[in-house]
Amino acid sequence: MNKVVNLVKSGYFLSTLLVVIAFIIAYQFGYGNGFEDKKALIDEEKVSYESLSEQTNTLQGDLNNYEEKIETKESELDDLETQVDSKNSELEQLIQLEEDRDDLVSEKSTLESDVSDLEDKVNSLETELSNLEGGVEKAEGENKHLGAGHFVVGTDLPEGRYEVYPEGRGSNFVVRNSGGSLKVNTILGRSGVESYVFTATEGDTIETEESVRFEPVE
Helix, strand or coil: CHHHHHHHHCHHHHHHHHHHHHHHHHHHHHHHHHHHHHHHHHHHHHHHHHHHHHHHHHHHHHHHHHHHHHHHHHHHHHHHHHHHHHHHHHHHHHHHHHHHHHHHHHHHHHHHHHHHHHHHHHHHHHHHHHHHHHCCCECCCCCEEECCEEEEECCCECCEEEEEEECCCCCEEEEECCCCCEEEEEEECCCCECCEEEEECCCCEEEECCCEEEEEEC
16 A cells, blocks of 8 residues: 555656546547548538539539420421422422423514514515406406395306405305306405406306495406
8 A cells, every 4th residue: 555655656657647648638639630520521522512413403404404495496497497498399480480481482482483474475475466456457348236136147247257346345255156166255345355356157146245346357
């Protein structure tokens, strides 16, 4: 017992005790700080995870919005392509109409050229006819007038070569031979010719619906 008391009273014991206490305090202090540091690190990682999760959700929402916008634009693009196809079809029709118009213009030009040629031929024939008519010499003898009706050459009109003219508006003028065959079938007057030259033979029949004048010609 006295040895223990003496040991406690000795300086070596006190020094050793102080070292042990200091070690315990240092250990406790270090452990506590380490725990707090670890806790702070975990909290920081938790905060970082939550932030990343929020950012991910935000980006996912943005992505969904972009996908919706893309679908909308694709639908608008489809509509535009449909409109373009429609306009292309209209354009093709217009081009075809333009080509048809060019064909019609070309045909019109050809027809006008043909008409011009025909008019030239008509003028030439009219000139020849005029020369022929002018070449008919009047023969001696009196003119003969017949009204509308049915007449016989040799009885109502002497045989001969005549140029017949309408008196009034004119009408059909028909001559048949004695056998009934048609010799002359023309229209005198406004709707036909001004005059007609023919040879009347005995037995011929003459039909007219208007008065006519017969002038003897050579």
